[in-house]
Amino acid sequence: MNLPDNYIPVLIQAAVGLGFVLFTLYASHNWGPKRHTSGATKDDTFECGIEVEGNARTPFSVKYFLTAILFVLFDIEIVFFYPYAVNFKELGFEGFLAVTTFIAIFFIGFFYVLKRGALDWNK
Numbered sequence: 001m002n003l004p005d006n007y008i009p010v011l012i013q014a015a016v017g018l019g020f021v022l023f024t025l026y027a028s029h030n031w032g033p034k035r036h037t038s039g040a041t042k043d044d045t046f047e048c049g050i051e052v053e054g055n056a057r058t059p060f061s062v063k064y065f066l067t068a069i070l071f072v073l074f075d076i077e078i079v080f081f082y083p084y085a086v087n088f089k090e091l092g093f094e095g096f097l098a099v100t101t102f103i104a105i106f107f108i109g110f111f112y113v114l115k116r117g118a119l120d121w122n123k
Contacts, residue, residue, distance in 0.1 A: 070113060
């Protein structure tokens with residue numbers, strides 16, 4: 001299987017990124033500090049020398065996390081508009097139809113989220 005020459009820089013960048021991740025994991029595991037403690041103090045919470053009062057796990061509403069996930073989802077969809085904005089003259093009418101289809105799917109998802117009440121904080 002022959003890859004076009006245009007994909008070689010992408011493959012090199014992916015290999016460098018994967019190599020960096022693997023090296024970082026290896027280095028932090030083998031060269032990082034190792035603190036061995038025993039007894040009940042190992043799992044105790046500690047913050048600035050202040051004694052613990054109550055439970056630190058404050059419950060959050062599911063709406064908070066749902067809003068965060070939806071923000072990331074729609075934010076990433078917006079990123080896909082950048083290649084079109086850079087190349088809209090070269091893409092012509094076919095590119096315009098592709099972006100129009102993408103926007104239509106984007107709005108279908110957005111209106112679905114609105115209809116389900118995912119962004120309504122009073123429910």
